[in-house]
Amino acid sequence: MNRLDIDQLSVTYQNGVKALQHISLDISNGMFGLLGPNGAGKSTLMKTIMGLQRPRQGTITFNGEDAVENPAFLRRQTGFLPQDFGVYPKVSAYDLLQHLAILKGVNNARQRKTQILDLLAKVNLYDVRHKAVHTFSGGMKQRFGVAQTLLGHPQMIIVDEPTAGLDPEERNRFNILLNDISEEMIVILSTHLVEDVRNLCSRMAIIRQGTLLATGAPEDMITGLQGKVWTKVIPAAMLSAYREHYPIIGQQLISREMHISVYADHQPADFSAAVPTLEHVYFHTLCLSA
Numbered sequence: 662m663n664r665l666d667i668d669q670l671s672v673t674y675q676n677g678v679k680a681l682q683h684i685s686l687d688i689s690n691g692m693f694g695l696l697g698p699n700g701a702g703k704s705t706l707m708k709t710i711m712g713l714q715r716p717r718q719g720t721i722t723f724n725g726e727d728a729v730e731n732p733a734f735l736r737r738q739t740g741f742l743p744q745d746f747g748v749y750p751k752v753s754a755y756d757l758l759q760h761l762a763i764l765k766g767v768n769n770a771r772q773r774k775t776q777i778l779d780l781l782a783k784v785n786l787y788d789v790r791h792k793a794v795h796t797f798s799g800g801m802k803q804r805f806g807v808a809q810t811l812l813g814h815p816q817m818i819i820v821d822e823p824t825a826g827l828d829p830e831e832r833n834r835f836n837i838l839l840n841d842i843s844e845e846m847i848v849i850l851s852t853h854l855v856e857d858v859r860n861l862c863s864r865m866a867i868i869r870q871g872t873l874l875a876t877g878a879p880e881d882m883i884t885g886l887q888g889k890v891w892t893k894v895i896p897a898a899m900l901s902a903y904r905e906h907y908p909i910i911g912q913q914l915i916s917r918e919m920h921i922s923v924y925a926d927h928q929p930a931d932f933s934a935a936v937p938t939l940e941h942v943y944f945h946t947l948c949l950s951a
């Protein structure tokens with residue numbers, strides 16, 4: 662079992678932006694979801710774990726080793742799929758993995774070949790291994806990205822909004838792949854998609870403006886809202902009027918009707934009980950901190 666301990670981590674950029682403030686998290690094998698609005702600090706947290714950004718304060722320990730003082734130790738055991746992988750050179754999937762494997766220190770040629778072919782099969786790109794990566798679809802590129810994170814048998818992989826821009830079928834295929842991988846290692850998934858966290862993650866954190874607002878198991882967090890979420894269909898034009906009177910934690914147009922969900926200890930008049938969802942948890946948590 663792998664363990665990542667983040668304790669009181671703070672990061673301030675040179676321009677004075679406090680991107681992370683006193684973040685503490687304990688993460689072990691399985692998929693861990695990082696949820697937060699734009700600018701929350703998710704990418705900063707991932708870059709800091711990878712040693713690409715030095716914290717102003719706090720510690721990161723990976724399997725007992727200080728990862729701030731010894732970033733090479735963690736990097737050797739971690740794969741990173743950034744939001745933007747950059748431009749792919751005009752070489753085949755096999756050749757590019759070969760190049761990246763050498764950079765990662767997989768020096769034995771026979772082991773390298775076996776590992777690359779296994780990984781290409783795992784991410785379902787074996788049949789197109791001789792095709793140039795720049796000709797791949799978005800989903801294939803992301804699966805290639807996962808293959809490169811897995812070179813060198815890492816103990817943890819970190820993926821930053823990996824399904825952005827993928828069609829539903831590719832997103833599903835990608836999520837199944839991540840789920841499969843997370844049985845043996847830590848997978849940190851940063852995303853805006855609450856649904857992906859609900860479907861995939863055994864634990865999660867919600868951050869905003871560099872601050873940790875909540876952390877726990879999605880299931881437990883949803884149970885915490887049991888009997889406190891109420892719903893009603895309203896004319897769409899009344900939304901702002903309702904917003905003034907109720908803490909709205911969900912709004913959705915279904916067949917052109919506006920369904921709102923509100924948080925309240927007791928049932929408000931004309932509202933009916935709703936089954937809480939992780940989206941309610943997310944917006945309720947953001948509401949509380951606003």
Ligand SMILES: Nc1ncnc2c1ncn2[C@@H]1O[C@H](COP(=O)(O)OP(=O)(O)OP(=O)(O)O)[C@@H](O)[C@H]1O
Nearest residue numbers: 674676678680697698699700701702703704705706
């Ligand atoms: N290199 C930088 N220099 C200065 N400020 C930065 C830098 N990178 C990020 N920031 C700021 O730090 C804060 C956190 O940004 P970060 O990119 O970590 O958020 P995020 O949660 O990943 O956002 P998104 O979901 O939009 O990718 C933001 O206010 C951002 O403007």
